[in-house]
Amino acid sequence: MNRLLGKRALVTAAGQGIGRASALAMAREGAEVWATDVDEAALPSLLAEWEAESGTARATGTDGSVTLALQPDKGRIVARRLDVLDPEAVRAAARELPAPQVLFNCAGHVHHGTILDCDEEAWDFSVRLNMTAMYRMYRAFLPGMIANGGGSIVNMASVASTVIAAPNRFVYGATKAGVIGLTKAVAADFVGQGIRCNAICPGTVESPSLEQRMRRGGDYDAARAAFIGRQPMNRLGRPEEIAALVLYLASDESSYTTGTEHVIDGGWSNL
Secondary structure, eight states: OOTTTTOEEEESSTTSHHHHHHHHHHHHTTOEEEEEESOGGGHHHHHHHHHHHHTOEEEEOTTSOEEEESOTTSOEEEEEEOOTTOHHHHHHHHHHSOOOSEEEEOOOOOOOBOGGGOOHHHHHHHHIIIIIHHHHHHHHHHHHHHHTTOEEEEEEOOSBTTTBOOTTBHHHHHHHHHHHHHHHHHHHHHGGGTEEEEEEEEOSBOOHHHHHHHHHTSOHHHHHHHHHHTOTTSSOBOHHHHHHHHHHHHSGGGTTOOSOEEEESTTGGGO
8 A cells, every 4th residue: 555655646547447557556545636538528427436435635736626625645536627638738747747746648539440540630530649748747737757766657658569560450450559659759768867657558448439339330230249359358448457567667567678568468469
């Protein structure tokens, strides 16, 4: 317990799925977690869950953020809207928020299809959200992290990247391969300044966004069976399982680890 006590963590896409599970996991380990999401409506339920779990006190900041704190020496969650596609919003957040010791870049988008299904609009959106947004977060928050003596950056990649090729994941796989490249470049450039940077490469994980994709095709049961069928463990991953890896990479337990991609896919890439 308290593996992140005294540390500040900034999480993007914290309203659901892996981002949400990671924000809660970090708070349980003593971190002050700035939980951000473009969907402001997704954040109150995160706060309510933490409030119910820990019996917290609620306070609203002048900037509209909502803070839930347990005790001065325990974790807390601060919720704030952040659109990582908005350059000025990202810069403003870096000016207004204290520099984090942990940055988890979780925001992303899954496009379904081959190159022939990916027009320029779909390509541009995937590149902007999966890669350019991460570039902006680096540019905005890395200087403060360095000035504070360093920290850990965790990036959301995917097993569909340089690890394996997945059908109908053309631009998704290309951009997630780019995330691994960004990770290694930042790790190499700033290792001497106390910055660690690692990527996680999940397989298929239960999440609201996955549920939406499975229902979109019209035959939910067939879509779910197909996702499970490609998993050697015959099940999908859980957000909490990915959050446990995020927590490890955020903590000092991984202090000798940087520039790596960590596969957590239930054996999918081992076939």
